[in-house]
Amino acid sequence: MLIVQKYGGTSVGGLDRIENVANRVAKARDEGHDLVIVVSAMSGETNKLIEYAEHFSKSPAKKEMDMLLSSGERITAALLAIALQAKGYDAQAMTGRQAGIVTDDTHTYARIESIDPKAMQNAIKEGKIIVVAGFQGINKNGSVTTLGRGGSDLSAVALAAALKADQCEIYSDVDGIYTTDPRIEPHAKKLDTISYDEMLELSSLGAKVLQNRSVELAKKLNVKLYAKSSFSDDKGTLITKENENMEAVMVSGVVLDKNQARVTLRGVVDRPGIAAEIFSALADANINVDMIIQNVGTDGLTNLGFTVPQSELENAKKLVETFNHEIQGVDFDEHVCKVSVVGVGMKSHSGVAATAFTVLADSNINIQMISTSEIKISMIIDEKYGELAIRALHEAYGLDK
Secondary structure (H helix, E strand, O other): OEEEEEEOOOOOOOHHHHHHHHHHHHHHHHOOOEEEEEEOOOOOHHHHHHHHHHHHOOOOOHHHHHHHHHHHHHHHHHHHHHHHHHOOOOEEEEOOOOOOEEEOOOOOOOOEEEEOOHHHHHHHHOOOEEEEEOOEEEOOOOOEEEOOOOHHHHHHHHHHHHHOOOEEEEEEOOOOOEOOOOOOOOOOOEOOEEEHHHHHHHHHOOOOOOOHHHHHHHHHHOOOEEEEEOOOOOOOEEEEOOOHHHHHOOOOEEEEEEEEEEEEEEEEEOOOOHHHHHHHHHHHOOOOOOOEEEOOOEOOEEEEEEEEOHHHHHHHHHHHHOOHHHOOEEEEEEEEEEEEEEOHHHHOOOOHHHHHHHHHHHOOOOOOEEEEEOOEEEEEEEHHHHHHHHHHHHHHOOOOO
């Protein structure tokens, strides 16, 4: 079986942890598997490199930053290959370029355009364990590029697809996908399987185990994806195509996202195109708008509310000020959070939303905004009630059983 394994920063955070990864890889090799290993930089290494660059400039050139930041993964790849060689295994480290990863020209957030797997395929035929530096590739001009946040996960999924690997295993310090954050709800259960769409919702709504770009690519390329821990032998969670068994379960998980801020525009001139102008301006400023609610207009005025990440609130405030001539007032609230209920079973089960609303009402929690999709219900509530809401919803949908 050909397996692509990816080890994150905490899994390779020091020499002892790289040794642990080498032992895991050696065990898989002894079981007869062909292996391509993708590694992140050691935890803290990327931040350290950014600090070095900012010592000289607060806005360093992105092309040079790609050259700099890509070195972290190359160091890990070389060290893991050396550790495997010391154990008697034939291992070869490769940069993204040597692995055949070609991207577009967008430095620091490049997208993979193609992969030429010939060099890897030849090395596999020679019996080598390949260790690839994740998070990086080259553009058509030969310049080093990096793939942005979660880039090593993306590298692993793309390589698994290019090599037609049997499965792709993403290793971190978490042993799978849980029904909710175990730090909030001790009765959270680890899921054996979850659909691509559910995982995409959970990732975008605040779950940190897998980055949504990698899940999106796995779904597109039909890569069998596992989330596992590098510190245990647990089988982890399989992320795969939706099936009938998944649909039998009404809800798969509940998520809390505290990185939310609410903006309410009061007395907006109710004319055609005003919402388009406001949200186009926010988009042009790269401000990510999530939930939107607009009241029915009266007396030529309407109220318009939306949420943004807390980190983007200051930029949103400045932009909204440019519309002051068409707005009577603006309110900002950083003390909100988003609780979400996710499950493909919602398509075939009625009453999922009613249950959520009833549970929060019984807990005396006021819902400020609601957003729904085919497999998700999200609600904005007061931040201080976030964890209480998660525990109540988790119990209401029987996720602790």
